[in-house]
Amino acid sequence: MQLHDFYLSGNCYKVRLFLGLIxxxxxxxxxxxxxxxxxRPEFLALNPRGQVPVLVDDGQPLVDSQAILVYLARRYGDEHWYPQDALSVGLIAGWLSLAANEVHHGAARARVGLKFGREIDLEEAQGRARQVLELVNAHLADRAWLVGDQPTVADVAVYPYLALADEGGLDLAPYPHLDAWFARIHALPGYVDLPR
Ligand SMILES: N[C@@H](CCC(=O)N[C@@H](CS)C(=O)NCC(=O)O)C(=O)O
Structure with missing residues (x-):
């Protein structure tokens, strides 16, 4: 397997983290x-979207960090990472979608603006990020994991950019349930450090 990667990318980190966990x-x-x-053409041949991460397994390229998590979970992971009952599949898809949309346009974008100096609307990105931080914090008030009672790919997809949100100028102190969830993720065997 090869991972086409950029170390500081939270989306690439998601895949490195999950490889470690499984x-x-x-x-x-x-x-x-x-x-x-x-x-460049040689990379676009691998991923016409022109983005990392790309995982190549048995010669087959897979693109998009959420899609890669799902693939790895089904191919190599224990069942609990991606349970196949209809309800779990639906609930997990909801969180993967949040990672690709609200988290991407909020916490991830604010980080790109502050850490990499990209021109963005920082206030808008931070506002979106705070909505997600509040939502996930409230969701975790009475549960340990985003879906069910064990960690799943939903946790792996949503965690990175929320844990790195301080690099986008966001204060994580008002979200104690997030902090406890971060600690549970850190304690998982095979955990890989955040790319700060
Ligand atoms: N939905 C994609 C987004 C991938 C993405 O935005 N990758 C960024 C790095 S985090 C990238 O390659 N940016 C370079 C570019 O778009 O030119 C995923 O989750 O993998």
Missing amino acids: GQRAEIVTVDLAHGAQK
């Missing part, structure tokens, strides 16, 4: 985003 290894191929390597 005890799998991948050869890391660094894509130099700073110099536009993701838009």
Whole structure:
């Protein structure tokens, strides 16, 4: 397996984290985003979207961090990472969608603005991020994991950019249930450190 990766990307980290949690290894191929390597023809042949991460397994490229988590869980992970009853599949899809939309346009974008100096509407991104931080904090008030009573790919997809939200200028102190959830994730065997 190869992971086409950029170390500081939270989406790439999601995949590295999950590989660690399920005890799998991948050869890391660094894509130099700073110099536009993701838009060169050889990379576009792998991922026409021109983005990392890309996982290549048995010669087959897979794109989008959420899709890669689902693939890895079904192919290599224990059942609890992606339970297949209809309700769990539906609930998990809801969180994967939140990761790709609200989290991406909120906490992740605010981080890109402050950490990488990208021109963005910082206030708007931070406002969106706070809505998600509040929502997830409230959801976790009476449960340990986002779906069911064990960690799933939903936790792995939503965790990275919320845990890195301080790098987007967000204060995490008002969200104690998030803090407790972060600690549970840190304690999982195979946990991989955040890319700060
Ligand atoms: N939905 C995609 C988003 C991927 C994405 O936004 N990747 C960023 C790095 S975090 C990227 O490659 N940006 C470079 C570009 O778009 O040119 C995923 O979850 O993997």
